[in-house]
Amino acid sequence: MTTIPAHLAQYAADGSWTNMTIGDYARRWAETDPDKVVYLGDPAAPTYASLLADGEALARALHDLGLRTGDVIGFQVPNWVEASVINLAANLGGFVVAPIVPIYRDAEVIQMLGDCGAKAYFVAESFRGYDFAGMMDRVRPHLPELKHVIYVRPTERTPDYAALVEHGRGLNTPLEKVDPNALKLVLYTSGTTGRAKAVLHSHNTLDRVAQFGRKYSGVPNDVTLMPSPVTHISGFSGGLEKPFASGSQVVLMEVWKAKEAVELIDRYGVTSTVAATPFLQELCDAADAAGSSLPTFRRFACGGAAIPSELVYTANKRLAHACAYRVYGSSEVPLATPGVLPEESLELAAETDGRPLDYELRLVDDDGNEVPHGTDGEILVRGPAMFLGYADEAQTREALTDDGFFKTGDIGRITPSGSLVITGRKKDLIIRGGENISAKEIEDVLHLHPAIKEAAVVSMPHPRLGEGICAYLIPEGADQPDLPTLSAFVSEAGLAKQKCPERIEWVDTFPRTASGKIRKDVLRTMIKEKVAAEKAG
Template sequence: MLAPHQRAFARQGLWPDRTIADRAQDWAQSRPEDICLIDPQGAMPMGAVWAEAMALASALRARGLLRGDVVAFQLPNWREAAVLNMAAALSGLVLNPIVPIYRDAEMRIMLGDCRARAIFVPHVFRKVDYLAMARRVQADLPELTHIFTVRGAGGDDYAALIEAGAALPSARQAIDPQSISMVLYTSGTTGRPKGVLHSHATLGRIIEQSAAYWGLGRGDAMLMPSPVTHVSGYANGLAMPFVVGTQTVLMESWNADEALALINRHQVVGTVAATPFLVELAHAALAAGDVLPSLRFFACGGAAVAPEVIARARRAFAHCAPFRVFGSSEVPLVTFGWPDDPDLAATTDGRIVDYQVRIVDEGGRDLPDGQEGEILARGPAMMAGYADPAQTEEAIDAQGYFRTGDLGLRDARGGLTITGRKKDLIIRGGENISATEIEQVLLTHPAVADCAVVAMPHPRLGEGVCAYLVVQGAVQAQNLAEHVAQSGMAKQKIPERFEIVESLPRTASGKIRKDQLRADIAERIKTEAGG
């Protein structure tokens, strides 16, 4: 049943009235030779994807998987994920993408919560035996009746399913675009993962809006290094080709030099990826003296982005507009960047598009432009809700606005600037300190390659400020403290402690796992105190 705000979207005609499978069938019939996927195995045209998807859907139905059943996949950026997505869409199965970094504990929670009937995994990938892990998890999940491998061997492998399904009757069904097509679990940066529910209509909406805003059309190539098991990788990588006719160039793992070559070889026009990828691509381009003339845009987000990062990247490329965007699994892309304004692209997190946004204080009262508060967002691309109705009720207010938990401010031009995370605030002696503000200053230090600022236990003030840093070369804590002090910020915002690490823990979408860092610094302090 649709919520009141969702019924309004339907009445206003804001949702697509066709599924991704409906559109893919059109492409397969009218332009079967158009290339939609490119990976190390070669190029795959529309007609081939559709034929494999039809065969896979038939094979899955023969195994007893019916409309509404959940089928999970824990795959790298492989073309088979796009075929599986299409097979699910045309037969009414609900897809559950799971990022490959997760292990037994997370898998049990996610697969058990959504009551998945089947899962597709690699046999072994990067020395991890995913098949063995799936079997271990299956022992605790009686509803998980099928484990299929991809690029493996044996009767339950993807290739065998395609071969068997090609000889079976069609599993194609008429699917309501407003029905649930995906359950996608949040990265768990603040606690137990939540199952985000999206329909064919909500996902179709975000893809249409992204393509229109960024000027994408038939034949345009998009590089996809982001995991296709994350909402941005899924929408822009697996699904967009079948909505607007783009091509997706899949990267199994990120490498800046390889990305440089792929962009030139396939005349890539844009990408959506984590901020570190932008930094490394710009560095590789400058080192190679390659301005990447085909690249038009690079949308990045998921972590603090210093203005200089955007400005430096813009100087590295001939025609590319790098910009910040803001969104989440629950509200994909509330902002779409400022491709036409270098200053706003560097200093804000983008222009609000297709969403109504409120900035509210602790009491839920609306704040005027320019004042910081929690960001609430409502729009036709937002999730249908969580798998747990209680979580939905807590997260979405009576007017249908999603409480993002992010702090920010809006300006008169409709721009949004993220200033921190509501639960990420450091409350030092009763004063609120924004971790993001300190991070942006630290990132301007020439020796700092990456950083994260978190709260740490403080015996007198309750919480202190700790900075985790990835540095280039040798640097002293005193120099870093002086750098922050010279920015003009209040003394209370200077980190009392600096931890130098080789890398920061991140989710698949590029967000820093600050929960892990907070736990780490608390344990370090406890150990040092002899606890």
């Protein structure tokens, strides 16, 4: 039996966990409703029975390649049904999955796969014009533990995912019962240190997310539209886990396009989604343009970036049903506050981030003392869906209090209604369209440029994505490269294009504390005021 971390032991004892894995659910659905189509819109019309058969075949094929219980398999594929089969196969075979968002490139992939020691990696040969196969040729020499790279939907490269599944159909390898408390997921999230942190979850902690979400915000005959990457915690939980844990159907979107989303919602009777803030405004605009009020749509859980209350109010007036509400969470503590449903209170749905219904919540000052309601404090949470810890034990010790509360690094206050409102962030992160971006990681690259003496990267207002990337730079000499030049420099260093600065500000000096630390709060205020002035002008 897997050892349960001390901060989670109480949830094993009090029955908070189901002790079910996705593999267990898949087998049950394959018996009770085998012909139900799970992923609507996919040409293969995958059912519970066919997904289970494919998952078992892939699990056996991976075992035949030499993988064993506890080995890590990574995947970097778009929102394709194959991702669901890979995740299911890992559950059935006792493997650990390490999803990697498709926007990541050489530097991030090397760090993440090397850190988790992945033995196998599923990757698209190409997607949206990017040559992932070429990337793998470059990174494999840096990853001695990576024994197998399997290409999904390839035209030239081998081994081929589909062929591997077919190979597994001819094998009779027994699939052993998986411990629901075993490590299931390694998910990388950007931190303030520059290197992504490896967030660890078990089968039980992730299942708690799905089960609580179903009980709190579920609707009858739920059909979920999933535009968020299934390699991100929201997409992974809602797109890959939820249909097995709750029996819902899913419509996967490879790329967000608001007009297409409206068509899919109306065609398949979509009832819910969880997505980043920019999608809500664009969905409403596209629905208006199409002359549709989206009559089946009941839930839009909005998070991942700053959420203006007026946007939620407006959306709830424009569609047939008030469906939009704010939620708060992270890879470490998914769905920390599940929002206030619009039918309960339109005001609280728009102006707060909800109540911590499945978590205990504590707000503290810089000395760790609890602050009274109405006062800003750092948000600490503890609950049965929280992570096991980080792969780095030192990071885990730093992130948890002695009694097992996770220190989120976010600042908030509790309203008289008992709801949480996020007011700021202690962490030096940029949340761009729901993706966490480490400022230090970009700064480390910029400091390598000969024309840059010192760099300070901060968030700036972005009309669509909530936050963009602004680089304040002190020049080394007279040369001051322009934005395209520096963006190309960051990209050539192997970082994702989403991490390239969208604006640069050349300055002679930085505002600093008495100890010499850069006052990034001042820089954020400066660029916010400058952008506002430019917009007004």
